[in-house]
Amino acid sequence: MEEILSFLAFYILPVVIISALSFWRFCRSVEFDVTQAFQFSDRVFAHAGEGGCYGILKKLAKKARVNTPALIHMEGHALVTYAVRKDRSVVVVGKNDLELFNRIEMEAALAHELGHILNGHHVKAMLWHSVLLAIYFCAFVTFFALLLPALVADIFGRGPFFSDLLFLLRITVILTLLWVGLELVFRFYLRRREFQADEKWAELVVDPQKVIQALRRFEVLVLPRKKNFAQLAWKFLVFWVTRAADTHPSDEKRIARLEKLAREKANT
């Protein structure tokens, strides 16, 4: 019993680190909303056509009955949403996307992002992420800081500082399985929420055909992606964050869903 208690105490540090990290990320996104974002809100982008990108966003937000998200302009390609609350959100648009998308496509892209905001996806994903990260780190720590040294000590015939090797092994396996299982559920959820965002999008843009047309265009657009393999490898090892690329289901699947939606709409 005492052994188990001291064992559990071992997890306090990783859990504290993860909690602090999550809290910091949460604060950062709140701060991001409040202090920076609204400075940019009323900016109309000169080369984004009549009324500008912000004008389109404003119209969509009005239709969705939420406060217009603040719009942030960034170098390169970016279409991301941060929303801690529905009425306090930020949409980040890359400068290159402004040049690439026509009005319909911009409307489509923004409506999709608004769909994420309306569904509260950002906060949910942040919570998921924290839990997953905590379990991952516990498994990591159990293996590298407890099991491995104990094994090595055992091999070299020294008295292991933690006597029950089988117990450690079991804990490592359980944590790993738990992490992998939840990770799969999370990925499934990430894909589902893209469909949810698409549904809201079709609702906001009214004509699902328009949405499908925009998706077909996105499919052809090949956005250049910078790849830094050293960074990628490091991230994969520590945070397994390769998921940005596969959060969105294939365009074909999304189009099929939207076509079904359009048919349903036509029938009612």
Ligand SMILES: [Zn+2]
């Ligand atoms: Zn999305």
